[in-house]
Structures are given as structure tokens and as C-alpha cells.
Amino acid sequence: MTRVSNFITIIFLCTFLLACRNKEGNINILLITVDTLRADHLPFYGYSRNTAPFLSQLAKDGVLFEYVWAQWPKTTPSFASIFTASYGRDHGVVNRTGIPLPCEYKTLAEILDNAGYTTLAVVANGAAGSDFFFNQGFDYFIEPWKKSKDPQEIERLGRAEATTNIALELANKIDTKESPYFFWIHYLDPHFPYDPPETFKNKFQEDELFSKHDKKIFIAKTKRRQLGGIGYTQVMDGKDNLAFYIARYDAEIYYTDFWIKKLFEGLQTKGLLNNTLVIFTSDHGESLGDHEYYFDHGRFAYDASLRVPLFFYYPKKIAPKRIPENTVLLNIAPTILEYVGIQNSWNRGISLKECIENKVCRKDPIFAEAGYSPNDSWQKSIKYERFKLILAPNKKVASFLGDKMVLFDIENDPAETKNVIEQYPEQAKKLKTMLSQWIQSKLVPEKDRSICPSTDPSSSTIKQLKALGYL
Numbered sequence: 001m002t003r004v005s006n007f008i009t010i011i012f013l014c015t016f017l018l019a020c021r022n023k024e025g026n027i028n029i030l031l032i033t034v035d036t037l038r039a040d041h042l043p044f045y046g047y048s049r050n051t052a053p054f055l056s057q058l059a060k061d062g063v064l065f066e067y068v069w070a071q072w073p074k075t076t077p078s079f080a081s082i083f084t085a086s087y088g089r090d091h092g093v094v095n096r097t098g099i100p101l102p103c104e105y106k107t108l109a110e111i112l113d114n115a116g117y118t119t120l121a122v123v124a125n126g127a128a129g130s131d132f133f134f135n136q137g138f139d140y141f142i143e144p145w146k147k148s149k150d151p152q153e154i155e156r157l158g159r160a161e162a163t164t165n166i167a168l169e170l171a172n173k174i175d176t177k178e179s180p181y182f183f184w185i186h187y188l189d190p191h192f193p194y195d196p197p198e199t200f201k202n203k204f205q206e207d208e209l210f211s212k213h214d215k216k217i218f219i220a221k222t223k224r225r226q227l228g229g230i231g232y233t234q235v236m237d238g239k240d241n242l243a244f245y246i247a248r249y250d251a252e253i254y255y256t257d258f259w260i261k262k263l264f265e266g267l268q269t270k271g272l273l274n275n276t277l278v279i280f281t282s283d284h285g286e287s288l289g290d291h292e293y294y295f296d297h298g299r300f301a302y303d304a305s306l307r308v309p310l311f312f313y314y315p316k317k318i319a320p321k322r323i324p325e326n327t328v329l330l331n332i333a334p335t336i337l338e339y340v341g342i343q344n345s346w347n348r349g350i351s352l353k354e355c356i357e358n359k360v361c362r363k364d365p366i367f368a369e370a371g372y373s374p375n376d377s378w379q380k381s382i383k384y385e386r387f388k389l390i391l392a393p394n395k396k397v398a399s400f401l402g403d404k405m406v407l408f409d410i411e412n413d414p415a416e417t418k419n420v421i422e423q424y425p426e427q428a429k430k431l432k433t434m435l436s437q438w439i440q441s442k443l444v445p446e447k448d449r450s451i452c453p454s455t456d457p458s459s460s461t462i463k464q465l466k467a468l469g470y471l
């Protein structure tokens with residue numbers, strides 16, 4: 001019986017692979033993600049600092065989505081959503097680091113691996129590492145911080161230079177004559193602490209934009225703090241000026257851009273960019289003092305942490321354009337699956353291929369969740385047309401937001417400074433109904449595997465997560 005079913009599977013896979021090859025000609029997928037990257041700190045989203053000259057060129061020649069949400073503004077939940085095309089409320093990876101990606105869920109890498117792809121990853125953040133089962137489906141999964149026990153070396157290995165060099169070395173495993181590839185490269189640098197290498201770190205200090213962010217930050221006597229100020233251990237170079245930290249954050253983006261350019265040049269030399277669809281995005285943004293929340297993400301459903309960049313780059317195959325319609329990160333996987341010829345929707349996601357190629361884009365509402373509150377009392381948010389609604393069932397969080405339900409006119413107030421619920425009660429009601437319907441909907445996953453083995457995160461991962469302020 002087993003032999004027969006194996007045989008059928010092999011026949012099915014061979015037929016599928018042939019169909020895939022004939023139809024799309026072995027398209028490769030290169031997914032580049034940069035941790036903690038706010039869309040509005042990139043020049044191609046209107047930022048006045050030239051933080052990303054190389055990415056700007058790719059974005060200009062690609063298809064850029066103007067307004068994109070992560071499903072949860074924290075690394076582990078966000079990547080869980082990206083790789084399973086489902087929400088936190090579906091896969092259960094919610095509100096903190098350290099909840100593993102359930103093995104019952106198929107991942108994008110597993111599907112591509114089963115379809116004959118060589119699957120590779122270099123992941124610089126332990127919060128999306130194998131300790132939390134993000135290696136599911138990858139033939140090669142490199143976690144640079146595990147290569148050393150020395151704290152300084154661990155830090156160096158987490159930087160964009162190391163990420164690029166390790167990725168280029170790993171790329172030697174690819175043989176596109178044998179099989180197409182899916183390569184995920186995750187850069188960590190814009191994550192706090194903002195400490196790019198010497199030659200980059202002062203790139204934007206005292207420039208034209210600097211005085212715009214001039215503001216004294218409260219330094220607390222506690223070690224760490226994110227609300228209303230920062231802890232004394234988080235102070236960098238003795239500075240308490242917000243402008244200094246924002247310039248440093250921007251320098252991290254500039255430094256990462258520099259090494260992404262090197263990555264492209266290296267892959268080009270190896271002939272690995274032919275027939276390759278490149279997807280560029282981030283797992284979440286960063287609160288840079290907005291709403292008195294400093295140098296972190298995850299606590300609130302404001303756009304500072306939810307809104308991320310997204311573009312698709314496939315030169316000569318898809319014409320450059322900018323897409324104004326809203327979208328979400330969990331649509332990336334179904335888009336990839338349609339490009340490789342598998343299916344055009346998956347779990348909660350819908351392929352963006354029609355939108356990318358023909359500008360036939362859906363105008364669906366988009367949803368996200370955020371916060372550390374337990375038992376489904378975290379924040380829920382919806383954006384539809386020009387308005388955004390946040391529900392905050394938790395009393396403490398609600399008092400911070402101003403109310404249990406707040407409405408923002410994102411078009412006219414992108415920084416979400418003014419709750420307009422009294423001016424627009426009808427819009428608030430409509431959005432609340434849509435949000436309630438979404439909360440009640442539930443995904444039934446295709447359970448294809450048993451439960452993950454239970455293991456504790458390795459000591460090297462715990463060290464890295466501590467250094468990043470997760471634990």
C-alpha cells in the first residue's frame with residue numbers, strides 16, 4: 001500500500017514538475033527581507049534622506065506596493081504569517097518571541113521543496129531561526145550567530161556584510177540546470193541597537209533633516225524601557241537627542257542597502273539572477289519615538305510598526321509600476337506559488353500576480369494584530385479605504401491609545417495623531433463590523449504532519465535574543 005502511494009506521489013510530482021518547467025521555465029525566487037524596516041524611511045516611499053540608493057533603483061524598475069501591512073509587528077509572528085499565509089489567530093504564534101511555528105502547518109519552503117526547488121536560507125535573526133522551526137522545508141538553513149560563542153563575533157556575524165558573504169558562499173550550492181531555487185536572505189541591521197560600522201554610522205548626523213527630529217528623550221534609571229523614554233543601558237554615545245537615534249537608524253538602512261547591492265552583484269556574477277523573481281520586504285517597522293514609544297515594535301498597532309515596504313522585481317518580465325491598493329505580507333506566499341505554477345491562493349492569502357502584471361488589484365480591507373496582552377485581548381486593527389480602526393480590549397492599552405476603539409484618517413493623518421471617531425461614526429461602525437467578522441473567521445489548516453518535537457532554544461540563540469532585547 002505504502003509502495004503504491006509512494007509510486008503515485010512520484011508520478012504526480014514528476015508530472016507536476018514537467019508542467020511547472022514547461023509553463024514558467026524554472027523561475028527562481030529570491031526573497032530578501034530586512035528586519036525592522038519602516039516603509040516611510042525609504043526614499044521610494046517619500047523619505048527625504050537617501051537611505052537606500054540601490055534598493056531605490058530596484059523599486060523603480062519593479063512593482064511597488066504603496067501601502068502594506070505586516071500581520072503582527074514582531075519578528076516571529078510576522079514570519080509565521082509570511083511562510084504560512086495565515087494570521088496569528090490561525091497559527092497561534094502571537095504576542096511574543098519564543099512561540100514556535102507549528103509543524104502542522106505546511107510552509108512555503110516545504111511546498112517549494114516538494115516541487116523540486118533547491119531551498120536555501122541565511123537568517124540573521126534567531127527569532128526566525130530553527131529554534132522556532134522556521135527551517136521547515138529548507139535544504140540549507142544558515143544561522144550565522146551559531147557559528148561562534150564570542151559575543152563580539154556573534155554581533156559581527158549578525159551584520160549585513162556577514163549576511164551577504166555567507167549568502168554568496170551558500171549560493172555555490174545552487175545549480176539552476178538541475179533545479180530552480182528558492183533563496184531567503186534575512187538581514188537584521190536596522191533592529192535596535194542602531195550601531196552600524198564606523199564608516200557608515202555618521203552618514204546622516206547633522207544633515208538637513210536632523211533638526212526636524214530634535215527632541216530630548218527621557219533617560220530612565222531602569223536598565224531598559226520603551227514607553228516614555230529609554231533605559232540607561234540603551235543610551236548610545238551618551239546622547240539623549242531623538243534626532244541622533246533616528247539618524248543612526250537611517251544609517252543602518254544605508255549600510256544594509258550597500259550590502260544588498262553587493263549581494264546582487266555577487267549573484268549576477270554567478271549567473272543566478274536570470275529568470276529570477278525578487279521580492280523585497282520587511283517583517284515589521286519600528287517606533288522611533290512615535291506615540292512616546294522608543295526603539296521597539298510589537299506593542300502597538302500603529303503604522304510606525306505595522307507598515308512595511310514591498311516590491312517585486314522581475315526585469316523584462318513585469319513592467320515597473322506603483323500599486324496604490326492596500327495589501328498584506330501574507331499575500332506574498334500565494335503570489336510566489338502562482339508564479340511557480342502551483343496555485344493562486346493559499347490559506348488566507350491571495351496571489352498578487354494579476355495586480356502586479358495587469359493592475360487588476362483587489363480593494364479588500366486589510367487586517368493586523370499587535371500587543372503583548374494575553375488571551376485574545378491584544379489589539380486588532382483594520383484598514384479600509386482611507387480609514388484605520390484599532391480595537392484595544394485591554395484596559396491599560398486602551399488608556400494609552402485614548403480609548404477602546406480609535407479611528408484614524410490615514411490619508412490626512414498618516415502619523416495617527418488624531419482620533420476622528422466622533423467626526424466619522426458611520427465609518428467607525430462599518431469598520432468595526434468588518435473587523436468583528438474577520439475575528440470570527442477561522443482557518444482550518446491542512447494538517448500534513450505531526451506536532452513538532454519539543455525542544456528548548458539553543459544557548460546561542462538565547463544569547464542573541466537577549467542582546468536584541470527580546471528576552
Ligand SMILES: [Zn+2]
Pocket residue numbers: 035036074075076125283284
Ligand atoms: Zn523583526
